[in-house]
Amino acid sequence: MTADSEQARTVSQQASDPASGLVGVDQRTALSEGTDANNGGGNGSSASSASTERKRPKRPDMVRPFDHDRVARAVRELLIGIGEDPDREGLRKTPDRVARAYQEAVEGLGRDPAEVLTTVFDEGHDEMVLVRDIDFSSLCEHHLVVFAGKAHVAYIPNEKGQITGLSKLARLVDLYARRPQVQERLTSQVADALVDVLDPRGVMVVVEAEHLCMSMRGVRKPGATTVTSAVRGQFLSPATRSEGMSLIMRVR
16 A cells, blocks of 8 residues: 555545544545445436535535644745745744734635524515625635635525524625635635525625736736626526626615
8 A cells, every 4th residue: 555545544534533623524425425336326316416416516625724833834945945044033933924824814714604604583584685895805726825805795585584694794705715715716605605504595796806916926917806706596587686786886
C-alpha cells in the first residue's frame, strides 16, 4: 500500500469519527455510492434517485481544522520567496498576523447553513421578502485576493407563510463568503441553502462585486463590477423576477 493510499484511508476513517474534528464529509453520499456499487448500478428507479441527489452535489469544504502554525510558516516562506527578510522589524510578526487574518477570512468553511437559519416565525406571510445591499467580502480562490460588494436576497415564504429573521439572510451570505470562493458559486449556494432549509416558494439572489484580482493585477480595470444572479421557484416567472429586480436595482 502506498503512502498516499494509506493517508487517504486514514482520513476516511477519521471522517466517520466525530471526535476526530474533521468536517465536510457527506456520509450519506458515501453510503449511497457503496450501495450502488454493491447492486451493480441498481435499477432504473435507483438511478433516477441518484440523479436527483446529484443535482446539487455537496462540496466538501475542508477535511481538517485550521492550522495556524502551518499557515504562518507558509507566509514566512512566501516572504523569503519574494526576496524579503522575514526577520526584519516590520515583517517579524507578519506571518502570525496573516495566519490570524486568514483564519477569520475562511471561518465559514465546514459550517452548515441550517445553523444561521434556525429562527422561523409563523406569520402567514405570502408576499416577497427582500434584504438588499448586504455588504460582504470574500477570498477569490484563484488568486487568494479579496472580492467584495453587495448581495441582495429575496424569497417568497413557503405555503405555511413562515418567515426567517432578516439578519439571518445577512449571516447566510457571510457563511458562504468567508471561504475560498468564486462569485458564481457564492450566488448559487446562498439561493440553494434557502431552498433546502426554508422550502420557500421562490428565491432570488443577486450579487454585485469588484474583484481585486481584476483591479490590481492582470487586466487592471479598477471599478469594474461583476453581477451574478440565481433564481429558483416562482422567481423563474418573468413577472415575479421583474418585480424583484426592480426593487433591487431601483435608485439607492
